[in-house]
Amino acid sequence: MKSTKKQRLEVAGWRVSSAATFLGLSAEEAAFVELKVALGQSLRRWRTRQKLTQGELAVRLQSSQSRVAKMEAADPTVSVDLLVRSLLKLGARRKDIARAIA
Amino acid sequence: MKSTKKQRLEVAGWRVSSAATFLGLSAEEAAFVELKVALGQSLRRWRTRQKLTQGELAVRLQSSQSRVAKMEAADPTVSVDLLVRSLLKLGARRKDIARAIA
DNA sequence: GGAAGGTATGTCAGTGCTGACATACTCGCA
DNA sequence: TGCGAGTATGTCAGCACTGACATACCTTCC
Known part of the structure; x- marks a missing residue:
């Protein structure tokens, strides 16, 4: 969030904090969630690039649509x-995973 | 393995194959294991750099000596x-994890 | 040899993850 | 508005992971 916007909100009586602070997450927990989010986004990018639905991807992963939605x-x-494991199944290599995380 | 050495061994009657082939692992499974090994090594490097025993590290991670051994x-x-999660607890950042994996 | 400090391996009860199913939500289109 | 395709969310039985414990396996030193 831009600091200018933050200022405006705070002047208006809002308390601005990160999701981590709001949820009471420690630094590690926050980093862990961020990492999962990054991998989830990576998975979604792969799927949309291939023009697949969550259901179709689920078949390839031998999983279910709902779990794919939750992964993403x-x-x-x-x-x-x-x-x-899902990304690897789709052909990603360690380097790709590393890039998704970093 | 160098192909010259491989040749020598095969001439000598050995069948040379990767651990993955030997264990009947698919490419993804092999990559997954490699990735875990890489993270385990990273953890061990961190521990030895800090001159800690597995037991001491276990305390910091709120785990047990045996699990630390298994992680490594x-x-x-x-x-x-x-x-x-362990690496993050020890202060690693996403970038560090990514480097360990790649 | 054997004691001590460290590491590896086996086991298990409790917890958390997983695929599957059902159902709700969203959006574009007729 | 209503419908269809796609996505999100809730739930649960079954399996995998986890910390803890016990014990075996090294090395190093005396």
Whole structure:
């Protein structure tokens, strides 16, 4: 958020804080969530590039549409394990995963 | 493995194959294991640099000595989740994780 | 040899993740 | 407005992961 906007909001009586602070996440927890979000976005980019629906992707991953949706949304019930394994299944290499994370 | 050495071994009657082939791992599975190994090594490097024992590290991670040993050995019962969360707890940033993986 | 400090391996009860299903939401189009 | 395709969200039985414990396996030193 731009600091100018932050100032305006605070003047108007809003308390501005990061999602992490709001949710009471520690630095590590926040970083962990960010990492999952990054992987989820990576997965969605791959899917949309291939013009697939979540359902079609689910078939390739031997999973379900709902789980794909949760992966892309970095749902709390989705592990980094699942995200990484999914990307690898789709042909990503370690370097690609690293780039998605960094 | 250098192809010259491979040749020599095969001439000598050995069948040379990667661990992946030997264990019947698919390409993705192999990549996944490699990735875990890389993270485990990263964890061990961090620990030895700090001159800590596995037991001491376990305390910081709120885990146990045996699990630390398994993490460093990329044991099948250790998830990428656990490895990543551990590294983050020790102060690694996303970029560090990415470098460890790549 | 054997004691001590460190590391590896096996096991298990409790917890968390997973695929699957059902259902709700969203958006474009007729 | 209503419909269809796609996406999001809630729930749950079954399986995988986790910390903890016990114990075995090294090295190093005496």
